Amino acid sequence: MVMTTPTIDCRGMWKVFGVRPLQAMEAFRSGSLTRAEIQKRFGSVIGVADASFTVMPGEIFCIMGLSGSGKSTLVRQINGLVPATAGEMLIDGESLTRLPTARVRALRAKKVGMVFQGFGLLPHRNVRDNVALGLELRGLPRAERHDRAQQALEAMRLGDWADARIDQLSGGMQQRVGIARALAGDPGILLMDEPFSALDPLIRRELQDQFLELSRRLQKTVVFITHDLDEAMRLGSRIAIMAEGRIEQIGTPQDILLRPANAHVAAFVHGVSTRDTLRACDVMTPAPVNGSQPAPPGRVPEGMTLAAVARAAAEAGGDLAVTSHDGRVIGVARVADILRALAGDERSHDA
Numbered sequence: 001m002v003m004t005t006p007t008i009d010c011r012g013m014w015k016v017f018g019v020r021p022l023q024a025m026e027a028f029r030s031g032s033l034t035r036a037e038i039q040k041r042f043g044s045v046i047g048v049a050d051a052s053f054t055v056m057p058g059e060i061f062c063i064m065g066l067s068g069s070g071k072s073t074l075v076r077q078i079n080g081l082v083p084a085t086a087g088e089m090l091i092d093g094e095s096l097t098r099l100p101t102a103r104v105r106a107l108r109a110k111k112v113g114m115v116f117q118g119f120g121l122l123p124h125r126n127v128r129d130n131v132a133l134g135l136e137l138r139g140l141p142r143a144e145r146h147d148r149a150q151q152a153l154e155a156m157r158l159g160d161w162a163d164a165r166i167d168q169l170s171g172g173m174q175q176r177v178g179i180a181r182a183l184a185g186d187p188g189i190l191l192m193d194e195p196f197s198a199l200d201p202l203i204r205r206e207l208q209d210q211f212l213e214l215s216r217r218l219q220k221t222v223v224f225i226t227h228d229l230d231e232a233m234r235l236g237s238r239i240a241i242m243a244e245g246r247i248e249q250i251g252t253p254q255d256i257l258l259r260p261a262n263a264h265v266a267a268f269v270h271g272v273s274t275r276d277t278l279r280a281c282d283v284m285t286p287a288p289v290n291g292s293q294p295a296p297p298g299r300v301p302e303g304m305t306l307a308a309v310a311r312a313a314a315e316a317g318g319d320l321a322v323t324s325h326d327g328r329v330i331g332v333a334r335v336a337d338i339l340r341a342l343a344g345d346e347r348s349h350d351a
Contacts, residue, residue: 005093006054007189007221008061008078013051013087015073018044021085025049028245035244047073049245051087057188060215060222062236064229070245071225075191078223079112080104091189109138113182117194121166121174127153128162131181138185145184152180155214172203179211183218193225208234212303216325229268233257233277241265254282258341274341275307283309283341284322284331295321295329302330310338 016024024044027033035046048070055061063071076082077089080096089096091111096104121130128149129136135145153159156176166174175195182190196204212235215222226232232239233253240250241264249261257274260266281302298316300309301323313320313335320333 004056006090007057007059007092008053008055008223009090009093010051010053010074010078011088011090013048013074013077013089014085015047015070015077015082016044016085017047018042020044025085046070046245047082048077051242051245051247053240053247053250055221055223057221058219059237060224060235062224062226062232062239063242064226064232064239065242066227068244069242071227071242072193074242075193075223075225078189078191079108079114081108109134109185111187112189112191113185113187115175115178115182115190115192115195117197121177123166125166126162127158127164127166127169127177130166130177131184134181134185148184148186149180152184153177155183155218156180157210170203172199172207175199175207176210188221190220190222191225192222194227195224196231197227204231211235213325229272230277233272241268252282254278254341275310276305278306278341280304280306280309280320280322280333281331282306283337284333285337286331296332297321299323299329300333301325306338306341309333310342313338 014025018024020042021044024038024042024046027042028035028038028046028049033041039045051074053061063074065071073082077084080089084097087097091107094107096107099107122133125133128146131149131152132145135148150159150162153162156179158173158176158180161169161173166177169177178195196207199207208231224232224235236253238250238252239256241248241256243264249256249265251259256265257269257272257278260269279302280300283306296316296319298312298318298320299322300312300320302325304312309320313333319335321329322331322333324330
């Protein structure tokens with residue numbers, strides 16, 4: 001078996017803000033005090049508590065939770081913007097938490113691109129120069145950084161807007177400029193902190209579609225922060241749900257919806273319809289299809305909703321082959337698994 005090193009390997013990460021972080025951390029670890037009690041007694045706030053996860057190459061890993069859950073602090077620990085109180089963060093096998101500051105900055109500039117909720121664009125620069133800003137700070141020649149900026153703009157379908165002023169762009173276009181700026185440095189990792197949350201639903205859906213297509217094509221490793229469960233279910237290969245600094249559960253969208261780990265996660269997903277949220281790839285059995293196991297004649301794309309898959313299975317009278325965006329068969333959606341997922345949807349509405 002070929003083993004792949006995780007692109008991101010987070011091991012027992014803690015972040016405690018305040019004057020007595022180690023005492024606060026130990027009290028929270030022991031379970032003797034709540035987060036609120038620790039803040040009152042020690043004057044410290046538990047931002048992230050013992051977080052561990054891995055993100056594999058090319059994966060979209062969503063971290064979701066309500067405001068104050070610790071998700072934004074955690075994503076900033078991935079690239080060293082927020083130093084850890086305890087724990088270890090590895091990027092491509094290299095321990096970020098043991099590196100000197102200068103080396104962390106160099107690694108961040110080379111390997112990590114960040115997209116924030118606030119676009120952070122400079123109004124006195126045109127679109128191209130905004131996208132090229134990071135390359136300029138790295139000392140790249142003007143011609144090279146403009147060429148790379150133009151390529152990133154083309155990827156975001158903004159090539160014709162390179163000379164425009166920022167105030168000439170809509171909110172959705174400005175966010176695409178922010179993504180292009182992150183892409184211009186060609187990082188292997190994209191960290192996205194609620195990048196679409198300020199946009200209206202139609203533009204948000206459009207950017208999600210564009211982002212999924214871009215991710216498939218460029219094969220970037222993505223950590224995507226959101227407070228929107230539907231967005232996490234739509235974008236994430238796997239999802240981590242956070243509350244009060246802790247990761248409550250990590251799993252596929254199907255795991256989270258149908259097998260919540262505790263009462264908190266169950267409350268999060270209560271009432272969410274699996275029919276409209278789960279996709280064909282969430283209920284399929286991943287398997288190579290060969291001569292001894294021919295694919296079912298009926299086919300559905302991996303992104304089709306469970307409701308549409310159920311209708312297709314009924315029309316086909318049996319199992320369905322699930323295809324990737326480029327038409328390859330990547331698994332089988334079996335009738336029994338489709339019915340099981342639908343039964344979970346009925347239970348969630350009856351509860």
